[in-house]
Amino acid sequence: MSTPKTTTITAPAESISAGAKRSPAAGKRNDALRFLPWVFLAPGLIIYSVVVVYPMLYSAYLSLFRWDGVAPKKVFVGIQNYVTLLTHNEVFWIALKNNAIWLVAALLVPTSIGLGLALVLNSRFRGSHIFRSIFYFPAVLSLAVVGLIWTWIYHPDLGLANQLLDALGLRVLKRNWLSDPQIAIYPVILAATWNAVGLPMLLFLAGLQTIPPELQEAAKVEGASPGQRFWHVTFPLLRETTLIVLAITSINALKAYDIIYAMTNGGPANRTQLLSTWMYFLTYNYNEVGLGTAIAVVLFSLTLIFAIPYIRMMTRKV
Amino acid sequence: MKFPILRTLLTAATLIGIACSTPSALAQDTKPPVPSGNVTVSFWGIATQPWQVMIDDFQKTYPNIKIKWTKYSTDEVKQAVRVASAAGKLSDAWFNWGGSLASPYEDGGHARELTPALMTQYGVDKNIVPAALDLARHHGKLYGIPIWVRPMTIFYKKSLLDKFGIPEPKTFDDLEQACAKLKANGIIPFACGGKFSWMTMRTTDFLIEHFAGPALHDKLFAMEASYSSPEVVKAFTKLKEWVSKGYFNDGFISLDPNESLPLLFQDRAAMTFQGPWIEDQNIISSHQDPNNYVPIVAPSDQKPVRVSGFQEQVQFWSKSKPDQQKAALLFAAFMTTPEVAKRHVSEFGSPSAVVGVYPSPDHPITTTMVKWLQSGVQLYLPTDQALPQEVVNAFFQAQDSMILGSLTPEAACAQIQKAVEDYKASH
Numbered sequence: 001m002s003t004p005k006t007t008t009i010t011a012p013a014e015s016i017s018a019g020a021k022r023s024p025a026a027g028k029r030n031d032a033l034r035f036l037p038w039v040f041l042a043p044g045l046i047i048y049s050v051v052v053v054y055p056m057l058y059s060a061y062l063s064l065f066r067w068d069g070v071a072p073k074k075v076f077v078g079i080q081n082y083v084t085l086l087t088h089n090e091v092f093w094i095a096l097k098n099n100a101i102w103l104v105a106a107l108l109v110p111t112s113i114g115l116g117l118a119l120v121l122n123s124r125f126r127g128s129h130i131f132r133s134i135f136y137f138p139a140v141l142s143l144a145v146v147g148l149i150w151t152w153i154y155h156p157d158l159g160l161a162n163q164l165l166d167a168l169g170l171r172v173l174k175r176n177w178l179s180d181p182q183i184a185i186y187p188v189i190l191a192a193t194w195n196a197v198g199l200p201m202l203l204f205l206a207g208l209q210t211i212p213p214e215l216q217e218a219a220k221v222e223g224a225s226p227g228q229r230f231w232h233v234t235f236p237l238l239r240e241t242t243l244i245v246l247a248i249t250s251i252n253a254l255k256a257y258d259i260i261y262a263m264t265n266g267g268p269a270n271r272t273q274l275l276s277t278w279m280y281f282l283t284y285n286y287n288e289v290g291l292g293t294a295i296a297v298v299l300f301s302l303t304l305i306f307a308i309p310y311i312r313m314m315t316r317k318v
Numbered sequence: 319m320k321f322p323i324l325r326t327l328l329t330a331a332t333l334i335g336i337a338c339s340t341p342s343a344l345a346q347d348t349k350p351p352v353p354s355g356n357v358t359v360s361f362w363g364i365a366t367q368p369w370q371v372m373i374d375d376f377q378k379t380y381p382n383i384k385i386k387w388t389k390y391s392t393d394e395v396k397q398a399v400r401v402a403s404a405a406g407k408l409s410d411a412w413f414n415w416g417g418s419l420a421s422p423y424e425d426g427g428h429a430r431e432l433t434p435a436l437m438t439q440y441g442v443d444k445n446i447v448p449a450a451l452d453l454a455r456h457h458g459k460l461y462g463i464p465i466w467v468r469p470m471t472i473f474y475k476k477s478l479l480d481k482f483g484i485p486e487p488k489t490f491d492d493l494e495q496a497c498a499k500l501k502a503n504g505i506i507p508f509a510c511g512g513k514f515s516w517m518t519m520r521t522t523d524f525l526i527e528h529f530a531g532p533a534l535h536d537k538l539f540a541m542e543a544s545y546s547s548p549e550v551v552k553a554f555t556k557l558k559e560w561v562s563k564g565y566f567n568d569g570f571i572s573l574d575p576n577e578s579l580p581l582l583f584q585d586r587a588a589m590t591f592q593g594p595w596i597e598d599q600n601i602i603s604s605h606q607d608p609n610n611y612v613p614i615v616a617p618s619d620q621k622p623v624r625v626s627g628f629q630e631q632v633q634f635w636s637k638s639k640p641d642q643q644k645a646a647l648l649f650a651a652f653m654t655t656p657e658v659a660k661r662h663v664s665e666f667g668s669p670s671a672v673v674g675v676y677p678s679p680d681h682p683i684t685t686t687m688v689k690w691l692q693s694g695v696q697l698y699l700p701t702d703q704a705l706p707q708e709v710v711n712a713f714f715q716a717q718d719s720m721i722l723g724s725l726t727p728e729a730a731c732a733q734i735q736k737a738v739e740d741y742k743a744s745h
Contacts, residue, residue: 066744068422069400069403069404069422070400070423070425070426071422071425071426072426151574151577155573155577156567156568156569157567157568158580176568176569176572178572179569179570179571179572179573179722180569181724265513267512267513267515267571267572267718268512268572268718268722269571269715270715271722282711284396284397284400284401285393285396286707286710286711287422287706287708288708288711289404
């Protein structure tokens, strides 16, 4: 393996002293250059401020008011909306619990399946490209479409799931999948998982292709079993990819909204609400803009727990 | 804030009003102003409603006016109007229901009031049946032009009831006996899609009407009587009993209303609680015989005879530019001109809110409903339009929780009453 050459460019002493004693014209030019990046950044920053930062701050501001979203007057109530959420709003806690279940499931299931598929599809075999496309296909569907497909699969009388169980003689396993409040969230998570496997699979595939094959071969020569090669060679080298996958999956899990809206509308009796959907229902359906935006602030804070390490990691790489 | 809810409706006076109306209603004292230049009117409406037929005719009549229809689903249009009103940028006109679904925009100054002078100018006072105007009024003022009146009631599948020798239910007891017999024959009595809670609510409302009667029901809507009263508890108990007996399809609580109708079409269910729109949108469009789906006056055994119902209207943004306002008002007035409404009745649907407009003969369901309205059957608003939306949330939650078994009927009623009291305390 060749060692990369490094070249150090040293500025001549006279140029440093010249820089130290800049002419006024050069100084002005340098000052202008210093602001140049901001000029290029300005359009993006302005758009970002208007469509992201301002609405976020305004939402936080609205969370301090009682307002139906339409009336000209808002009533300032301080942190009362947060107190109401934490002490009187039963559905908020159901939603928080569902978000926790969703998060754990999202971190474990699609990531593990995605990794498994990536390991299989990384080896070149006849038709591997077709399989990659097939397994990635659900990821290109919008969650609303995924929700629609799976709602029909779970239809209690006409759906594929119960009819299949019937055909297999497993009637005892038949359920009203989306209307049993004890289990309704899990069939939705399964539908979301079907959609969510593609992205981790793709990222892990990309990660696997950066691992030099020599390392695997060396381990093989040393007599390492396939399991040992995975745990001691492949997996450690996928560390960065894994962290990225976990961060993206966590953020997506907290953002989940459309599939719940499409499949259960938060029901039955609000048992499948997530923070995002409950925020929507309170704000738009039930005229409780203050409570809805208070949930938005809570959700944003939770998302930051995962977003900050992710952003730090990404910027450190740069 | 109290919601003026129960307006009594479509009574014999309506019948007289309709019967006496003649094309002379077209002759207005002052003609509505027509913008002279090219004008584009933004209009938000539900995608499944047949606005296009009216838009095409209107644009042909007024070539300088273009109606730009943005299509939404039922729940999306509610959201779009709410967001836009908060942002101060509504469409020039939008479709809306009445009651508490419209009152925030009316109280908030977003919907333009139709003053008596405007009503005369646009022919609203002469062209719209008085009962529809009563349903649309908020604190005695009108903020939109009613287009349709929608009664909601029980439909039964004639071929299925005939097959089992079940007569058309005329009383509450008849209805319960029909349910028992259907169930015994392996047929689901009611196809229901409770995913959004409002379809289940129609049955709950009917049971409250039966046990509480019109007077108490009206007081409940006005938040002047308690939801913990024994009559309401009885209604919730009956709902729970029907669910326990399997009178609704399995898993109905999370089913989309549209997913429940195939059960009726496939002879697996015999009845459903629906409105006249299913005639065009579901029955005729799926090549079913509309004569086989018979609406009955939901037998509450109460006087006056009432079924649940509401009007649907077009509202106008109070801050639109003058030309857009004129054009939007003109568009709604055009649709409610008896001559135009009659011309398009088969495509535009009914029951129309326009005087003297009857469904076409190939629409037996709406024809039956119009006959009821003309024979004195009155309407009461559904709970989700009668109560403030904050209380509707508690109503849905309590109703569905009781169905799922996590609340007793008493606890469910107490939960709704608490929401009513909280609302009254904070408003």
